[in-house]
Amino acid sequence: MRRVVDARGSFCPGPLTELIKAYKSAEAGDEIELLATDPGAKSDVSAWAKKSGNEVLEIKDEQGYFRIVVKVVRKGR
Amino acid sequence: MTPKRIAVVGGGTGGTLLANKAVSLLRSEVSSGRVEVHLFADSSEHVFSPGNIDIAFRGAEPSSFRRPERNLLDRRVLLHERAVERVNLEERAVYVDSERLNYDYLVIATGSVARPDAISGLKETSYNFHTGQEDARRTWEALQRFNGGRVLVLTNIPHKCPPSPVEAAFLVEELMRKRGIRERVEVLFATPYARAYPAAAIAEVVEPLMEERGIRLYTMFNTDYVDPKERKVYSLEGEEIGFDLLITVPPHRGADVVFKSEIGDEEGWVAADKETLRHPKFDDVYVVGDATNIPISKSGVVAHLEAIVAAENIAADYLGTGKVYCYTGRINCPLELGGSRAVFVAATYERPPSRQRPSLMKYLMKRAFPAVYWEMLRGRVDPVFDLYLGKPYKVKGVGGA
Numbered sequence A: 001m002r003r004v005v006d007a008r009g010s011f012c013p014g015p016l017t018e019l020i021k022a023y024k025s026a027e028a029g030d031e032i033e034l035l036a037t038d039p040g041a042k043s044d045v046s047a048w049a050k051k052s053g054n055e056v057l058e059i060k061d062e063q064g065y066f067r068i069v070v071k072v073v074r075k076g077r
Numbered sequence B: 001m002t003p004k005r006i007a008v009v010g011g012g013t014g015g016t017l018l019a020n021k022a023v024s025l026l027r028s029e030v031s032s033g034r035v036e037v038h039l040f041a042d043s044s045e046h047v048f049s050p051g052n053i054d055i056a057f058r059g060a061e062p063s064s065f066r067r068p069e070r071n072l073l074d075r076r077v078l079l080h081e082r083a084v085e086r087v088n089l090e091e092r093a094v095y096v097d098s099e100r101l102n103y104d105y106l107v108i109a110t111g112s113v114a115r116p117d118a119i120s121g122l123k124e125t126s127y128n129f130h131t132g133q134e135d136a137r138r139t140w141e142a143l144q145r146f147n148g149g150r151v152l153v154l155t156n157i158p159h160k161c162p163p164s165p166v167e168a169a170f171l172v173e174e175l176m177r178k179r180g181i182r183e184r185v186e187v188l189f190a191t192p193y194a195r196a197y198p199a200a201a202i203a204e205v206v207e208p209l210m211e212e213r214g215i216r217l218y219t220m221f222n223t224d225y226v227d228p229k230e231r232k233v234y235s236l237e238g239e240e241i242g243f244d245l246l247i248t249v250p251p252h253r254g255a256d257v258v259f260k261s262e263i264g265d266e267e268g269w270v271a272a273d274k275e276t277l278r279h280p281k282f283d284d285v286y287v288v289g290d291a292t293n294i295p296i297s298k299s300g301v302v303a304h305l306e307a308i309v310a311a312e313n314i315a316a317d318y319l320g321t322g323k324v325y326c327y328t329g330r331i332n333c334p335l336e337l338g339g340s341r342a343v344f345v346a347a348t349y350e351r352p353p354s355r356q357r358p359s360l361m362k363y364l365m366k367r368a369f370p371a372v373y374w375e376m377l378r379g380r381v382d383p384v385f386d387l388y389l390g391k392p393y394k395v396k397g398v399g400g401a
Ligand SMILES: Cc1cc2nc3c(=O)[nH]c(=O)nc-3n(C[C@H](O)[C@H](O)[C@H](O)COP(=O)(O)OP(=O)(O)OC[C@H]3O[C@@H](n4cnc5c(N)ncnc54)[C@H](O)[C@@H]3O)c2cc1C
Pocket: B009, B010, B011, B012, B013, B014, B015, B040, B041, B042, B043, B049, B050, B051, B052, B053, B082, B083, B084, B085, B109, B110, B111, B112, B129, B130, B160, B161, B164, B255, B256, B257, B288, B289, B290, B291, B298, B299, B300, B301, B302, B303, B333, B334
C-alpha cells in the first residue's frame, strides 16, 4: 500500500513528524510518499531511514517542493 | 425567526477567543438575537498551560495560572459548562447530556490530550507536565527528591508546544546546578527528530548550548516501550537508554469526543483546510488549534491565530461578504534555554524559522506572557501584534487579493 503524506508548509515540527506518524500505522512492505517544502527534509528522512533500517526509494525535486518515497522494511520489536 | 447558532466546542485558548471574536464581529446580530454564540467547556476553570513549565521546573503556585472561564468571556457568549458527548456533522447537531442542540456553524476547538498510556510502560515510570497542573507539580516534587543519578528527558510525538521538551532539559540541568548536585547528575535528552530541535536553524542554537551544559543528546529516538523493571527505554530504531528519573513529553491524541463522534483520523485529529480552517467535507464546520490535522505546531499561538481566521470566515459567510480569510501559517513560539535566555521560533507556511541569537529580552517577554494571556483571549492585544507582525491572514474574494 502507498500512502501520501502532505507535509508541505510544515517547518515546525516539520515533515519527519508526519512521516513517523504514517510509519507507526504502516505495515512492512508499505510505501510512504512524503511531500515537503522544508529544506531539511531530504537529509532528515535519509538519516532516519538509515538509522531505523528502512529504505528511501526516491527523492525528487518537484516544482517548489520535494517528493520522498520511503519503503517500510522494518518495524520496532 | 429562529436565531442562527454558532456552537463552539472547547473553552481553551482557541475556543474562548473564537467565541469572543464571533460576538464582536457580529455584534449587532448578536445583540438583536439573530445570532447566538454557544460555548461548551468541560471545565469552569481556564488553565494557562504554559504555566506548567513554571510549576514543574520552578515550583510555581498552580492557582496563579487558572481563571474562571466565565470571566474571560464577553457576557453575550452563552457558556455551557458541560462536556459535549458527541457531535454529528450530518445532522448538524451537538449532543450534551443526551440533549441535542442544532447548529448553523460548528467550531471544533477540543485541543489535544497527552497520553502517557499510549506507550507500554511509560505511564507508570515517568513524570510529565503535559497532563495538567497536578502532574506538573508532581514533576517538581520528584525533581526536589532526586539526589543524583541519570535524568532522562524523553520526547514523544506528536505533542503540543514543540519547544517544551528542550526547555525541560535546560531547566532540569539548571535546577540541578541550583540545588548544588549537578556533579552527581547526568542529564540526557532523547528526541525523535534528526537534531535537538526539528527546525534546523533553531537546532543550530540549541545543540552547542546542550553540549556546553553537558546535556547528552540522543536523536532519532522514537520510543517503542519502557521496561519498568529494568528502568530502560527502548526505541523503534533499536536503541536503549537507562534512567533513574524519567521526565517525558508523552505522545498526544485528539480529544475523546473526536473518537466517539468518529470525525478524526487514527490519532484523533480532525481534517481542516490549512488556510481557511474549514472542514473539507462540511462547509459549516471549522476546526482550530491542537484539534486539527494540519501539519503545524500544536501551540497556543497557532490556536489563537486560527481562531481569528475561523471567526472571520464564519462572520463573512453569515454576512455574505464573499471574502475568504486564509491563515498564513504564522507561528511565534518562545523557547527558553536556561540562564535567563530565550529565542522565538518564528515561521509561516512559506518561510522556515531563521537563526536567532538567544537574548535576555526574549526571555523577559516570555516570562511576562502569563499576564498578557488573559487579555489576549478577549482579542484585545492583537492590534499591537498586527502592527509588528502584520495580519495572520490574507483575504481572498471580493475586496481581497
Ligand atoms: C507545558 C506546556 C507549555 C506550553 N507552552 C506554550 C508556549 O509557550 N506557547 C504556545 O503558543 N503554546 C504553548 N503550549 C501549548 C498551548 O497550551 C496549546 O497548544 C493550546 O492551549 C491549544 O489551544 P486549543 O484551544 O487548541 O486547545 P486547549 O487550550 O487545550 O483547549 C481545548 C479545550 O477543550 C476542552 N474539551 C475537550 N473535549 C471537550 C468536550 N467534549 N466538551 C467540552 N470541552 C471539551 C478541553 O478540556 C480544553 O479546555 C504549551 C502547552 C504546555 C502543556
